[in-house]
Amino acid sequence: MRMKRLLYILLGLALAGHVGIAQPKPAKTRTIITTDGEVDDQDSFIRMLLYSNEFDVIGLVYSSSQWHYTGDGKGTPFTSEMAMTKKLYGERTELRWPGTDWMQEFIDQYAAVYKNLSQHATGYPSPAYLNGLVKVGNIEFEGEMEKDTEGSDFIKKLLLDDTKDPIYLQIWGGTNTVARALKSIEDEYKNTREWAAIEQKVSDKAILYAVLDQDATYKKYVAPHWPKIKVLYNSAQFWNFAYPWPRVVPAELQPYLRGPWFKEHIKFNHGPLLSSYYLWGDGTRIKNDFDHTHGDTTQLKKHNMTSYDFISEGDSPAFFHLIDVGLDNLKDASYGGWGGRMVQSASDPNRWEDGEQVTDYNPYTKKYDAAYPQTRWIDVLQNDFAARADWCVLPYAKANHAPLVKLNHANLITAKPGQEIKLVGSAKDPDGNAVNYKWWQYEEVDTYAGKVSLQNADKSKASFTIPVDAKSGDTIHIILEATDVGTPKLTRYQRVIVTVKA
Structure with missing residues (x-):
């Protein structure tokens, strides 16, 4: 396995100067993943590999967090x-550190299914390319x-490259490696004539998607020193995909997260990568992680779980x-x-947050x-x-x-109160399957405070009338x-x- 991985890395490096040939890159969102290796990170990573054709992965970086760090090898408390x-x-000298080889091991397993995917x-990236992206932060x-x-250093180089496209920095663990990259940029350029341009360039390019704060480096360094960097902060919504999901997800949707579903659709008979996906009662244990007891069947009853239930993918919303x-x-x-x-945060225009002020109506509760x-x-994600x-x-x-869906008209429409809006969509299924349509109003996103009445909402052609009480500037989102x-x-x-334009 080590020799095969070395060959992947060497091939990836050999191709680095010919990325346009070896790795065709259409206009996709560039992203770097930083991870501390928690069990939920590892499950998120497995799923991410199955979607790695949908975005442009340009970095895979090991980082620490409040939950996982390796120590300095000197016994420093x-x-x-x-x-x-x-x-x-x-006080600890190290904490639950899972090593710096698990991403490569999963990439090796991805290699076995890469051709079939x-x-x-x-657009699926080659295993060699992915192995060349793995760095220790x-x-x-x-x-x-x-x-x-x-x-x-790798993150710093990418933030300073000549590509203007944004880079989504996924923070699955602590923010510290990203913070170090930013600090190195500041240290190098702060007292030079280039600083204003560099600061603007990096601030325009970097977008952080953080799942909680798992160390203090964002608050202590990034926020005060790089206030113009955009941040997407998920502190409440990810819980339905994290450890406490049985308390968050409505009973009607829980079958998609229970053992029978994962046994049938994921864990078994789907190749080596998915056979490594961690589930409750699966008999596995991550090395050096004494808190990863989910695989122990004796823990099932204690936690009211059953064999092969979902554990967590708390970081998956980032991708x-x-x-x-x-x-x-x-x-x-x-x-x-x-x-x-x-x-958008009321106090910071560059920060976007969830929380108690961002709620959707739950039809189950x-x-x-x-x-x-x-x-x-x-249900759709699963x-x-x-x-x-x-x-x-x-x-x-x-x-x-998946079906290919399009609108037969513009997706941005201006209309007056009382005006009828005709909606026309179409879908082509690559497998020749029939497609069912559903038009619905995403009320919580609207700035218009009321509801609209959709006609023929289950057809490809639907319509509704702008309510007469709609005010100029109101928006109505129809999906x-x-x-x-x-x-x-x-x-x-x-x-x-x-x-609405009155």
């Missing part, structure tokens, strides 16, 4: 700055950002946000999409809740995951693929949802935004 882990673990969609302690590392399924959430995080919904902007997509799992082992003709009848059912979308 450390106590967390974060209240929870300070209480839980006290590539039958189903273009700041891992010695929680929040360590005092020294340059291979990972921080869900980058998958273009037609919801246009990359244009504006407040639109909502597979990665959740966030609104008949209440508004702060997790539902993410929860509402669980069906899509199951289809990708099939792609690992089935030929194209025996698997399902076209198209779902095929294949197995599993797959869904894609288009969004229409109507702006």
Whole structure:
């Protein structure tokens, strides 16, 4: 395995000067993933590989967090700055560090299914290319950002490159390696004539998608020193995809996260990559992680879980946000999409947040809740995951693929109160399956406070009338949802935004 991995890395480096030939890169969102190797990170990483054709992965970096750090090898004691882990673990010389080879091991397993995946969609990165992206960042302690590392230097180089396209920096663990990269840029340029241009360039390019704060480096360094960097901060919505999901996800959607579903669709008979996906009671244990007891069958009853139940993918919303399924959430995080919904902070125009002020109506509980902007997509997300799992082992003709959905008119419409809006969409299914249509109003995203009455909402052609009480400037978001009848059912979308002009 080590020799094969070395060959992948050497090939990746050999191709680095010919990326346009070896790795065709259409206009996709560039992204760097930083991760501390928590069990939920590892499951998120496995799923991410199945979607790695949907965005442009340009970096995979090991980083520490309040939950995982390797120590300096000298026995130096450390106590967390974060209240929870300070209480839980006290003084430590290292903490639950899973190593710096697990990403490469999963990439090796991805290599076994890469050819089959590539039958189903273009753009899957080669295993050699992915192995060439793996770097070790700041891992010695929680929040360590005092020294340059291979990972921080790599991020620094990408932030300073000549490409103007944004880079989404996915923070699955601590922010410290990204913070170190930014600090190195500041240290090099702060007292030069180039600083203003460099600061603007990096601020325009970097977008952080952070799942909680898992060290103090964002608050202590990034926010005060780089206030113009855009941040998407997920602190509430990810819980439905994290450890406490049984308390967050409505009972009606929980079958998509229970053992029978994962046994049938993911864990077994879908190739070596998915056989490594961690589940409750699967008999596995991550090395050196004494808190990863989920695989122990004796823990099932204690935690009210059953064999092969979902554990957690708390970081997956960070890359869900980058998958273009037609919801246009990359244009504006407040639109909502597979990665959740966030609104602009009242105190910081460059920060977009979820939380108790960002709620969607949960039709199962008949209440508004702060997790539902993410929860509402669980069935669709899991069906899509199951289809990708099939792609690992089935030929194209025996698997399902998402419909291609379009509007037969502009997606931005201006209209007056009382005006009828005619909506026309169409969908083409690559497998020849029938497609069901559903038009619905995303009321929580609208600035118009009321509801509209959609006519023929289950047809390709629908309509509604702008309510007479709509005010100039009000917006109404209508989603076209198209779902095929294949197995599993797959869904894609288009969004229409109507702006009222009285």
